[in-house]
Amino acid sequence: MSEPTLAPTGADPDAELLVRLRGGDEAAFLALVHKYGPVMQRVALTYVRTPAVAEEVVQDAWVGMLKALDRFEGRSTLRTWLLRILSNRAQTRGALEARSVPFSSLTDDDDEPSVETERFQGPDGRFPGGWAAFPTSWESLPEERMLARETLVQVDTAIRGLPGRQQQVIVLRDVAGWSADEVCDALSLTPENQRVLLHRARSRVRASLEHYLEAA
């Protein structure tokens, strides 16, 4: 598959692994698999139905990457290129699964407010558009609550429940910590589009966390 033309700013974080990989270094390959396998699995699952199929797609993407490595010119980072190979294959596979409604097209509603309208004062309120009641500071919650595995599982569940596009963006930006440029590059999004998707995703995850943390 062709490389994206938009070069992200900054050097490739995997430049050294890439050199070693080209030299046939197995340890370098395994390092990449451990580093990016989990993220690829998450992204693949936004296109296909089951974790088993997602795993096959991920595997297929690694093989595809190896076969195309000769043609990789480094105009993007190795990982954004890898992600493009993966999305491509996952998309094809998802289409083959012939679902009537693909996951990724479900309720990707750009007009959805970040916080429910009822949380703000109406036009007749003292401060229209101001909070009806202030959000709670989570700093006051017991620290073990915030560090609990259960809280992380809640975040994980919320992310996995997001529409495909939002999920891909939040996984790459927040879970994996990639830059906005790289995410635009990997998913072929405009900066504006990327930001809208990320914002929707974060807002939904925050709301779900709020619901969980503040339930008695």
Next chain:
Amino acid sequence: MTCQQLVELVTAYFDDALDQAAREDFDRHVALCPGCLAYLEQMRTTIRLSHDLDTLERQPDVTALLSEFRDWQRTSSG
């Protein structure tokens, strides 16, 4: 800027994508509004927790991949 408008701009704020006037407006609002300050903190916590998810990740099984890699090695060096 109202609280309701502010919550729509948080990601643009974090990514430094607001123009200077909007950014100043945003900062002024948060400095005076405990509700939006708490909201901003909640968004920061959400991002941090998302990043912590890697502690839950299961490492992939590499057996099949390794044999693919060795095949590739053979053909590319041969």
